[in-house]
Amino acid sequence: MRALASAVLAFESIVLALAIPVAISIYQVNGAVAGWVGGLLAISCLVVTALLRFSWAIYAGWLIQVAAIAAGFVIPAMFFLGVMFAALWWWALKLGRSANPVPADEA
Numbered sequence: 001m002r003a004l005a006s007a008v009l010a011f012e013s014i015v016l017a018l019a020i021p022v023a024i025s026i027y028q029v030n031g032a033v034a035g036w037v038g039g040l041l042a043i044s045c046l047v048v049t050a051l052l053r054f055s056w057a058i059y060a061g062w063l064i065q066v067a068a069i070a071a072g073f074v075i076p077a078m079f080f081l082g083v084m085f086a087a088l089w090w091w092a093l094k095l096g097r098s099a100n101p102v103p104a105d106e107a
Contacts, residue, residue, distance in 0.1 A: 001096020002052045008088045009061060013045035015081055016068065023075050041067055058093065065089050 020038035023029040044064055051057040065086040072079030 001093060004092040004096055005052055005058075005061065005089065006049045008085065008092050009045040009049040009064070012064070012068065012085045013042040013049075015085070016045065016071075017042040019071065019075055019078060022077075027075060029074060037071075041071070061089055 016038055020034050023034040023038065024031050041064065044060075048057050048060045048064060051060070065082065068078060068085055069082030072082055
């Protein structure tokens with residue numbers, strides 16, 4: 001599960017970082033605001049990728065997915081990209097859990 005979820009978050013961090021110049025140049029968002037918000041989202045993807053060994057990191061990943069979808073209010077294309085990455089995140093978690101089911105005593 002961690003490998004696929006890590007890949008999703010790593011690619012999402014690239015997309016979120018590339019959304020910064022789009023927000024600045026096309027949607028006239030203040031550069032500092034776009035840089036901070038987009039940068040924090042991109043960096044948080046990488047941090048959560050490194051922390052996926054902890055169970056709470058999966059919930060942090062879901063928060064990132066919600067924030068990526070919410071970025072659609074500034075960059076409308078992020079509605080589509082955020083939903084796409086949320087679906088990929090869900091699929092990575094589902095696929096990982098079906099491949100490595102948790103024993104009943106650890107649940």
